[in-house]
Amino acid sequence: xxxxxxxxxxxxxxxxxxxxxxxxxxxxxxxxxxxxxxxxxxxxxxxxxxxxxxxxxxxxxxxxxxxxxxxxxxxxxxxxxxxxxxxxxxxxxxxxxxxxxxxxxxxxxxxxxxxxxxxxxxxxxxxxxxxxxxxxxxxxxxxxxxxxxxxxxxxxxxxxxxxxxxxxxxxx
Numbered sequence: 001x002x003x004x005x006x007x008x009x010x011x012x013x014x015x016x017x018x019x020x021x022x023x024x025x026x027x028x029x030x031x032x033x034x035x036x037x038x039x040x041x042x043x044x045x046x047x048x049x050x051x052x053x054x055x056x057x058x059x060x061x062x063x064x065x066x067x068x069x070x071x072x073x074x075x076x077x078x079x080x081x082x083x084x085x086x087x088x089x090x091x092x093x094x095x096x097x098x099x100x101x102x103x104x105x106x107x108x109x110x111x112x113x114x115x116x117x118x119x120x121x122x123x124x125x126x127x128x129x130x131x132x133x134x135x136x137x138x139x140x141x142x143x144x145x146x147x148x149x150x151x152x153x154x155x156x157x158x159x160x161x162x163x164x165x166x167x168x169x170x171x172x
Contacts, residue, residue, distance in 0.1 A: 002137035007129050009136075010072040010090050014097040015165070017090040018045035021099055022169035023141040028117045028134050036117050038104035039141065044150045045165040046087070047097045052156035056096035066125055067096035074134070076114070076124040083111035084120045088128065102151070105171045143169030 002025060010017060021043050028036040046054035055077070056067045066075045066089060075087040075098050087098040100110060107113040114120070119134070128135050147164035154161055 002139040005128075005136040005138055007072055010088060010128070011092075012071075012090060014045040014047045014090045014099055017088075018043045018099045018165065019145050019167040021088070021101075021136070022145055022167050023143045023171055025137040025139060026101070026104065026113075026117060026134070027137055028119065029132060030118065038106060038113065038117055039171050040101060040103075040136075040169075041105050041108075041171045042101075042103035042166065042168045044100040044102050044167070045097070046100065047165070049096060052160040053150055053153035054096065054098075057156075064096065067098055068094050070127070072127055072129045074123045074126050074128060076119065076121055078121065079111065084114045085110045086114050086119050086123070102166065141171070143171050145169050 005024060021040055024040050026038050026040060048054060049056050051057060055064045060068060066073055069089060070093060071090050073089045075089055076084055079085050086101045089098050091097045101113055102110050104113045107116050146168050148166045148168060149162050149164055150166045
C-alpha cells in the first residue's frame with residue numbers, strides 16, 4: 001500500500017532527501033482523472049550558493065528565488081530552451097537546495113521524465129503538499145543506491161562536477 005509523502009520528508013538536507021527519493025513513485029493526475037505513475041530511478045542533489053553546479057551559485061535572482069523558499073515546492077525550469085526539468089526544494093528557507101529528478105524506471109533522462117509525466121513550466125512554484133495534480137508516494141521500495149558524478153555541469157569546475165551527488169537506484 002502506497003502512502004503520500006508529507007512535508008517532513010522534504011524538510012531535510014538535500015543530501016538526505018535525494019537518495020531517499022529514489023524508489024519513490026511520482027504521481028501525476030491529469031484533468032480527466034487519469035493517473036500517470038513513475039518510480040524514480042535517479043536523482044541529483046544541488047546544495048547552496050557555494051555549489052557551482054547549483055542555479056543559486058549566482059545568488060538570489062528572480063529565476064532562483066524558489067530555491068530559497070519552502071521545502072516541498074516544485075522548481076521547474078526550461079533547459080536548452082526546449083526541455084522542462086523538475087526539481088523539488090528541500091531543507092530550510094534561505095538555504096537554497098533542491099533535488100533534480102534525473103530519471104524514472106521507464107524514462108531515462110530528466111526531459112523524457114517530465115515530457116511523459118506531462119510536467120511543464122506551469123508547475124513551477126506549486127507545492128507538492130496537498131496537491132491533487134502531482135505528488136510522491138512511498139510503497140516501501142528501498143532500492144540499492146550507488147553514487148556517481150552529476151551530469152551536464154562541466155562549467156562548474158572539476159570539484160563540483162566530480163562530486164558524487166547523483167543517486168542511482170536499481171528499480172527495474
